[in-house]
Amino acid sequence: MDVSRIPALAWEYRAVFLSGAGITFSLTILSMIIAAIAGLGFCLASMSGNRLLRWPAIVFIEFFRNTPILVLVVWVHFALPDLIGIKFVAYVSSVIALAFQSTGYLSEEYRAGIEAIDRGQFDAARALGMPYAYLMRRIVLPQAMTKLAPALLNQFVLCFKSTAVVSVIAVPDIMYHANVIVNETFLSMQIYTIAALMYFLLVFAVSAGARRLTDALVHGRAHAEWRSAMA
Amino acid sequence: MSRIVFRDVHKRYGRTDVLKGIDLTIGAHDTVAILGQSGSGKTTLIRCVNALESIQAGHIEVGDVTLLPGRLERGGKRLSGRDVARYRERCGMVFQGFHLFPHFTVLQNLIEAPVGIRGLDKEEAVARAEGLLREIGLLDKAGAHPSALSGGQQQRVAIARALMMEPDVLLFDEPTSALDPVTTVEVLSLIRKITVGTRTTLIVTHEIAFARRIASHIAFMKDGLIETYCPTEEFFDSPRTEASRAFVAQHH
Numbered sequence: 294m295d296v297s298r299i300p301a302l303a304w305e306y307r308a309v310f311l312s313g314a315g316i317t318f319s320l321t322i323l324s325m326i327i328a329a330i331a332g333l334g335f336c337l338a339s340m341s342g343n344r345l346l347r348w349p350a351i352v353f354i355e356f357f358r359n360t361p362i363l364v365l366v367v368w369v370h371f372a373l374p375d376l377i378g379i380k381f382v383a384y385v386s387s388v389i390a391l392a393f394q395s396t397g398y399l400s401e402e403y404r405a406g407i408e409a410i411d412r413g414q415f416d417a418a419r420a421l422g423m424p425y426a427y428l429m430r431r432i433v434l435p436q437a438m439t440k441l442a443p444a445l446l447n448q449f450v451l452c453f454k455s456t457a458v459v460s461v462i463a464v465p466d467i468m469y470h471a472n473v474i475v476n477e478t479f480l481s482m483q484i485y486t487i488a489a490l491m492y493f494l495l496v497f498a499v500s501a502g503a504r505r506l507t508d509a510l511v512h513g514r515a516h517a518e519w520r521s522a523m524a
Numbered sequence: 525m526s527r528i529v530f531r532d533v534h535k536r537y538g539r540t541d542v543l544k545g546i547d548l549t550i551g552a553h554d555t556v557a558i559l560g561q562s563g564s565g566k567t568t569l570i571r572c573v574n575a576l577e578s579i580q581a582g583h584i585e586v587g588d589v590t591l592l593p594g595r596l597e598r599g600g601k602r603l604s605g606r607d608v609a610r611y612r613e614r615c616g617m618v619f620q621g622f623h624l625f626p627h628f629t630v631l632q633n634l635i636e637a638p639v640g641i642r643g644l645d646k647e648e649a650v651a652r653a654e655g656l657l658r659e660i661g662l663l664d665k666a667g668a669h670p671s672a673l674s675g676g677q678q679q680r681v682a683i684a685r686a687l688m689m690e691p692d693v694l695l696f697d698e699p700t701s702a703l704d705p706v707t708t709v710e711v712l713s714l715i716r717k718i719t720v721g722t723r724t725t726l727i728v729t730h731e732i733a734f735a736r737r738i739a740s741h742i743a744f745m746k747d748g749l750i751e752t753y754c755p756t757e758e759f760f761d762s763p764r765t766e767a768s769r770a771f772v773a774q775h776h
Contacts, residue, residue: 417623417682420574421637421689422613424606431640435627 295483303487306474310491313467317495320384320466321453324391328452329445331392332399336407337429339400350400357397363458365390370462387459395452402444406437442510446503453499457492467491526587526614526692526724527552528573533582535568542568544748546582550741555725557735557756559771560745566728569745570695573726574615575608586615587692613641616686616723620698622678624670630657630681631666634688642689649688656684660714676707680714687718694719696727732775736760744768 303310338350357365370386381389410433418428460468471488475481528550535543542565550556558566571577572584575591584591589598589611596603596611603611624633634653638644657663660680670678679699686694699715700708712731716738719725729735735742735756742759744752744767752759752768763769 411621411623413619413621413623414625416576416619417617417625419576419609420612420615420617420619420695421685422609422611422641423637424609424641427640431636432625436625 296486298480299483299486302480302483306470306484306487309470309474310467310487313465313470314491314495316384316464316466317453317456320387320391320456320459320464321449323388324395325445325449325452327388327392328395328399328448331396333403335396336400336403340404340407354397354400357393358401360394362390362394362455363461365394366458366462369393383459383462383464386462387456387464391452391455391459394455395448398448398451399445402441402448403437406441406444407433409440410436439510443507446507450496450500450503453496454492527585528693528724528726529585530569531582531584533572533584534580535565535572535577536580537568542748543572543579546748546750548743548750548753550724550726552724553722554740555719555727555738556741556743557739558726558728558743558745559730559732559735560751564745565748566745567697570617570697570726570728573693573695574612574617576617586611609641613637613689614691615693615695616689616691617695618679618682618686618697618699620701622670622675622682622702624678624682624685626670629667629669630662630673633670633681634685637685638688653684653688656687657681660684674707675703676710679703679707679711683711683714683718692723694723694725694727696725696729698728698730700729700731744771 335350335354338346339354341347341350360368366387369390370381370383373386373389374380414432414436415428418432423432456466457468459466460472463469467488471484475484478484528548530546530548533543533546534541544565546565546569558569560566568577572579572591573586575596578594579591580593582593589596589603596608598607624630625636628636631650631653634656635644635646635649638649638652639646654663654666657666660683662677662680662684665673665677665681670681673681679702683699696715700711703711708731712734715727716734719727719738727735727739739756742752742754742756743750744759746767752763752765754764759768760772763772
């Protein structure tokens with residue numbers, strides 16, 4: 294097997310691989326933006342006192358969390374249109390499925406973050422006359438964010454890795470292009486190795502960036518408190 | 525200022541009865557110290573006053589608002605969620621654990637509720653907050669975060685935070701139980717300064733000598749009931765029931 298051809302091949306097909314990477318990134322970013330918001334919504338619904346909100350939310354969250362991403366993608370693309378009468382292009386189906394999955398995971402992270410906040414904070418806020426929405430927005434969620442920031446960034450990385458499955462519904466991401474090139478050239482070892490290396494390098498870079506960001510956020514707040522203590 | 529009346533109030537947590545029929549009438553401007561062993565229901569009692577806990581039976585009148593099982597009413601009309609929150613503004617509460625908001629500075633802790641909920645002008649709120657901080661000797665800490673303050677300082681800020689909303693009723697839940705003896709004195713003298721003869725005040729405390737000094741009445745609780753309720757001196761000089769006699773003897 295000829296590994297020496299790998300660099301040349303990577304260079305030859307750089308355009309398609311880079312465009313594939315672009316798709317991978319855009320899928321991840323779009324899905325995560327949706328999931329960050331929807332996750333909070335589902336989380337609050339799942340903790341609500343109102344049964345009509347709570348049970349559907351719990352059911353959806355469990356469905357999203359327990360279904361493998363490949364199955365979700367295929368289901369959203371082929372089954373959901375029949376259920377709701379709207380057909381999606383593959384890209385949109387992918388965003389929906391990836392958003393569903395991240396929503397499922399994030400809503401549990403949000404719950405953990407909120408439940409980690411001392412009950413006394415709720416008591417003090419309520420005792421001052423703060424309504425629920427206000428105290429969540431001003432008191433609880435800002436505090437939860439310190440715990441949530443790492444979780445959100447982790448989910449970003451997870452989502453990024455999950456995008457590889459969208460190749461099965463012909464979304465032109467890295468894996469899809471790899472499959473196409475292999476079909477033309479039969480150089481499966483080299484091409485799939487390039488694809489794997491690309492994912493590895495991209496995920497590694499995103500993870501490292503995420504870790505730096507988390508440290509800055511956590512350290513940043515601690516630093517602000519330290520500074521005010523010294524004043 | 526608000527009169528507080530409890531009529532046959534019952535409160536249960538799960539299967540445990542904590543309040544088993546509380547009857548109590550507290551006049552406006554009175555300062556009532558709630559004494560008793562741990563587990564007698566003292567904390568639960570005051571948490572029912574500002575609707576942090578809901579009751580299962582009976583009712584509590586606080587001024588013109590009535591707290592009933594599952595709802596609050598004014599003039600026979602049920603209060604909405606918003607109105608309940610507004611009712612809570614009228615009751616200031618100070619907790620054993622202080623519960624200052626750690627992500628805000630001391631000043632921000634004080635002005636958050638007045639500005640955010642009452643819509644008070646920010647400059648006015650800051651001026652008022654700084655005035656309060658000056659009074660309690662913590663103006664230099666205005667820009668600090670709670671984590672930079674000692675326990676006694678945090679509790680004094682917590683008291684100021686409650687006062688910023690100009691409540692009719694003040695509720696203290698063992699305000700010095702988490703403090704060492706020296707800082708306890710700081711906090712107790714602040715409480716004495718602000719409560720004597722002004723708002724209707726309920727204070728759950730184990731500081732018996734302090735209770736004797738500032739309270740107009742003592743409510744002695746045992747097993748979820750008010751065992752004794754009478755003027756302070758009567759409680760300490762001539763306790764009428766056996767349990768209160770034992771309690772007074774124990775703390776002399």
